[in-house]
Amino acid sequence: MNHERPWWLRTLIAAGPFFALILLWMAFAAAVWIKADPEDPLTNPWAFVAWKNQCLILAQSAIVAIGACGIVMVMISGGIDLSLGSVIALAGVVGAITLQHLGPEAAIGAALLTGAVAGAFNGALVAMTGITPFIVTLGTLGIARGLAKGIADNQTINTDPTWLDPLMRPFPGPSDPAWLHGLPIAPGVLIAAVVAVLVGLLLRSSVFGRHLYAIGSNPAAARLCGLRVKTATVAVYALCGLLIGLSGLLEMAKLHQGDPTTAVGRELDIIAAAVIGGASLAGGVGTALGAVIGALLMGVLRNGSQLLEWPTWVQEIIIGAVIVIAVGIDRLRARR
Amino acid sequence: MRLTMRGIRKAFGPTQALAGVDLEAPAGSCLALIGENGAGKSTLMKVLSGAHAADAGTMTLDGEPYAPSGPVDSRRRGVAIVYQELTVVAHLSVAENIVLGAEPARGLFVRTAERDRIARKAMDLLGVSDIPLDVLAGDLSVAQQQLVEISRGLAWGSPKVLVLDEPTASLTASDAARLFQAVDRLKASGTTVLFISHHMEECRRVADRFLVLRDGASIGGGAMADAVEADLIRMMVGREVADLFPRIPHTLGEPLLTVRGLAGAEAPENATFTLRAGEILGVFGLVGSGRTETLRALFGLDRAQAGEVLLHGTPLTDRSPRRCLQAGIGLVSEDRKEEGLALNLPIADNLTLTSLAPLTRWGMVDRGRQEEVAAGWMKRLTVKAHGPAQAIGQLSGGNQQKVAIARLLHHDARILLLDEPTRGIDIGAKAHIYRLIGELAAEGRALVVVSSYMPELLGICDTIAPMCRGRLLAPRPVTDWTPHSLLAASIGSSPA
Numbered sequence: 001m002n003h004e005r006p007w008w009l010r011t012l013i014a015a016g017p018f019f020a021l022i023l024l025w026m027a028f029a030a031a032v033w034i035k036a037d038p039e040d041p042l043t044n045p046w047a048f049v050a051w052k053n054q055c056l057i058l059a060q061s062a063i064v065a066i067g068a069c070g071i072v073m074v075m076i077s078g079g080i081d082l083s084l085g086s087v088i089a090l091a092g093v094v095g096a097i098t099l100q101h102l103g104p105e106a107a108i109g110a111a112l113l114t115g116a117v118a119g120a121f122n123g124a125l126v127a128m129t130g131i132t133p134f135i136v137t138l139g140t141l142g143i144a145r146g147l148a149k150g151i152a153d154n155q156t157i158n159t160d161p162t163w164l165d166p167l168m169r170p171f172p173g174p175s176d177p178a179w180l181h182g183l184p185i186a187p188g189v190l191i192a193a194v195v196a197v198l199v200g201l202l203l204r205s206s207v208f209g210r211h212l213y214a215i216g217s218n219p220a221a222a223r224l225c226g227l228r229v230k231t232a233t234v235a236v237y238a239l240c241g242l243l244i245g246l247s248g249l250l251e252m253a254k255l256h257q258g259d260p261t262t263a264v265g266r267e268l269d270i271i272a273a274a275v276i277g278g279a280s281l282a283g284g285v286g287t288a289l290g291a292v293i294g295a296l297l298m299g300v301l302r303n304g305s306q307l308l309e310w311p312t313w314v315q316e317i318i319i320g321a322v323i324v325i326a327v328g329i330d331r332l333r334a335r336r
Numbered sequence: 337m338r339l340t341m342r343g344i345r346k347a348f349g350p351t352q353a354l355a356g357v358d359l360e361a362p363a364g365s366c367l368a369l370i371g372e373n374g375a376g377k378s379t380l381m382k383v384l385s386g387a388h389a390a391d392a393g394t395m396t397l398d399g400e401p402y403a404p405s406g407p408v409d410s411r412r413r414g415v416a417i418v419y420q421e422l423t424v425v426a427h428l429s430v431a432e433n434i435v436l437g438a439e440p441a442r443g444l445f446v447r448t449a450e451r452d453r454i455a456r457k458a459m460d461l462l463g464v465s466d467i468p469l470d471v472l473a474g475d476l477s478v479a480q481q482q483l484v485e486i487s488r489g490l491a492w493g494s495p496k497v498l499v500l501d502e503p504t505a506s507l508t509a510s511d512a513a514r515l516f517q518a519v520d521r522l523k524a525s526g527t528t529v530l531f532i533s534h535h536m537e538e539c540r541r542v543a544d545r546f547l548v549l550r551d552g553a554s555i556g557g558g559a560m561a562d563a564v565e566a567d568l569i570r571m572m573v574g575r576e577v578a579d580l581f582p583r584i585p586h587t588l589g590e591p592l593l594t595v596r597g598l599a600g601a602e603a604p605e606n607a608t609f610t611l612r613a614g615e616i617l618g619v620f621g622l623v624g625s626g627r628t629e630t631l632r633a634l635f636g637l638d639r640a641q642a643g644e645v646l647l648h649g650t651p652l653t654d655r656s657p658r659r660c661l662q663a664g665i666g667l668v669s670e671d672r673k674e675e676g677l678a679l680n681l682p683i684a685d686n687l688t689l690t691s692l693a694p695l696t697r698w699g700m701v702d703r704g705r706q707e708e709v710a711a712g713w714m715k716r717l718t719v720k721a722h723g724p725a726q727a728i729g730q731l732s733g734g735n736q737q738k739v740a741i742a743r744l745l746h747h748d749a750r751i752l753l754l755d756e757p758t759r760g761i762d763i764g765a766k767a768h769i770y771r772l773i774g775e776l777a778a779e780g781r782a783l784v785v786v787s788s789y790m791p792e793l794l795g796i797c798d799t800i801a802p803m804c805r806g807r808l809l810a811p812r813p814v815t816d817w818t819p820h821s822l823l824a825a826s827i828g829s830s831p832a
Contacts, residue, residue: 217426218424222436
């Protein structure tokens with residue numbers, strides 16, 4: 001029984017991902033400080049802890065964090081979506097084409113709608129055919145990627161400058177409008193924060209959110225209690241898709257183009273962020289806050305590794321190890 | 337009349353689960369539904385809840401025609417059902433579990449104060465005050481989860497009809513007593529309670545009237561107070577033991593296996609018996625009495641907490657399925673599909689799985705010999721199939737079961753533990769299995785047959801040990817048992 005553990009241990013375990021994030025941040029701060037050579041003016045002992053670097057980490061984590069807020073809802077309901085990376089590219093391509101023809105406002109609608117439709121398609125296949133979500137979305141991973149390439153005619157679609165461009169810019173440049181200079185951080189980070197709060201509220205307090213936990217935790221009980229399991233399944237995949245469409249839009253803004261080959265394998269980063277934040281592939285557990293912390297943890301890892309000039313292969317090994325460790329701790333947490 | 341059911345019939349494929357049930361229950365009463373496993377009680381309740389639609393028959397609720405379209409509809413009409421299997425959602429809080437499916441909401445969001453008020457009221461009605469509303473249901477004990485589940489049935493105040501399907505299966509005596517008091521209170525407030533239980537003393541405690549179901553039909557009913565236990569048991573058992581059971585002459589030899597004080601985590605409590613060569617020992621008990629757990633502890637599938645197992649007088653320690661098979665003990669699981677067979681593999685692979693070594697040449701499995709050996713066993717056991725290469729999932733249940741037993745024979749197991757060997761197979765295949773069991777005994781093998789179908793045990797066994805709530809009683813020769821005394825022993829009542 002959990003009750004038999006002392007309170008401090010329970011708190012520590014529950015807040016595990018958060019403490020891991022703080023520890024990791026402090027470790028990188030120390031490592032960068034130690035590595036800096038005081039004789040060498042090119043190295044900066046404060047490079048990691050500098051406010052500008054924090055803005056960079058946040059901007060680098062925002063897209064994965066939004067996606068993780070989406071997938072965590074699907075995972076709570078007992079599902080999974082492997083098509084996220086492909087749908088990000090598809091939404092970006094559709095957004096870029098719309099931007100060129102109809103302007104930035106229409107591009108926002110088009111990208112979000114693309115994501116939501118792709119998600120609803122996944123959800124409908126899962127709910128109606130009974131094929132496992134892993135297989136369904138493994139299929140749509142290919143379909144969405146192919147569609148993106150086809151629509152873009154195998155090329156990147158460059159976009160003309162609009163007010164969407166600086167959304168993901170960590171620091172405003174001299175040519176950027178005044179409103180951007182007024183913001184402390186990139187607009188994309190603020191969007192991600194709003195998304196996280198909304199998803200958190202939905203999961204924690206709404207009827208729909210609580211039903212997702214019930215469906216993922218005990219599908220038979222959910223059916224016996226009269227929950228509309230199929231409707232909820234379609235809705236949760238569509239909602240996740242909507243957020244993935246938003247990620248695609250931000251990706252397009254960041255790259256200034258719709259690139260059908262972007263975000264290959266991004267779904268693994270997004271799912272990893274949710275898992276590090278405590279979500280379970282078995283369903284029934286997960287929080288929006290955890291997903292965001294997971295995304296930040298990976299952002300800190302990437303950023304710190306770059307400052308320490310570790311090669312990317314080292315980063316890959318570390319991130320892989322972090323996923324296994326996070327899930328290992330999760331098993332400890334679940335043990336009674 | 338609060339609830340009437342007339343001529344309810346329901347078939348699943350060729351099986352007639354309900355063959356004409358008549359039931360009536362006035363408001364403010366408690367009706368006990370009594371019957372053996374498979375008599376149709378749970379199916380009848382699923383018809384009542386709308387989870388299954390009846391093939392024929394009519395129902396009325398307070399005089400109005402009643403034909404629920406599903407679990408939500410029946411709940412809205414005031415029919416609350418607490419199912420036998422636990423349907424608590426582990427990751428939701430107690431309060432959320434109680435209101436699940438009908439949360440009080442303002443717009444998108446749950447009204448938490450109202451939710452907690454409803455949940456508290458439901459638990460008050462049940463007389464439960466020691467379960468906090470905000471803990472996760474998964475952190476509760478099984479008995480507490482059961483109480484949460486029952487509270488769910490009371491979330492809208494007193495229902496018109498409350499069905500309790502084996503509600504005490506995981507409750508302690510004091511929790512059960514609280515439940516019975518709650519049933520009394522609900523009756524007093526006008527609720528009709530349908531109470532399903534194998535335990536006569538519980539039925540006597542709460543029920544006013546009883547209805548006996550047998551083979552999907554209502555056999556008879558009356559006032560609980562006037563009911564004589566022996567009559568009830570006769571109505572439940574009903575049929576005569578037919579000549580469905582071929583007796584293959586066999587003699588009992590030396591003791592092969594001795595089990596002393598075997599205890600598992602939940603069950604068995606303290607199982608002691610001796611199995612002789614050529615003996616067929618039947619273990620009779622109701623679902624949940626711990627029969628399967630006894631076999632699993634013996635076979636090393638679950639860790640035994642205490643006790644020892646002696647084979648030819650030598651202790652068999654550190655039991656695992658691997659060690660038991662090496663020692664010549666084999667188990668056929670009650671769950672063919674999940675635990676017994678690899679359904680998409682060929683018959684030959686399933687049959688030779690535990691003992692492939694003799695069929696290898698240079699370390700490779702000789703598929704020709706494998707199929708040859710399998711074909712031999714299939715012929716001996718009259719398995720109906722296209723051939724040894726056919727996937728076993730395509731066979732009928734009876735033929736699958738024969739292959740599962742043939743696997744142990746190919747392994748040359750001397751002691752066979754068979755858990756519900758005839759569950760879900762047709763009558764002809766049953767007779768084959770019974771004959772086979774007799775033949776194996778005649779070869780000097782020893783068998784333990786677990787079953788909840790009494791006639792087959794009385795028909796084929798040499799000795800029978802009843803099991804009641806985790807306790808395995810001492811085996812006695814089959815001639816010492818009558819259906820009455822066996823059922824009485826398995827429900828913990830003194831022999832009539």
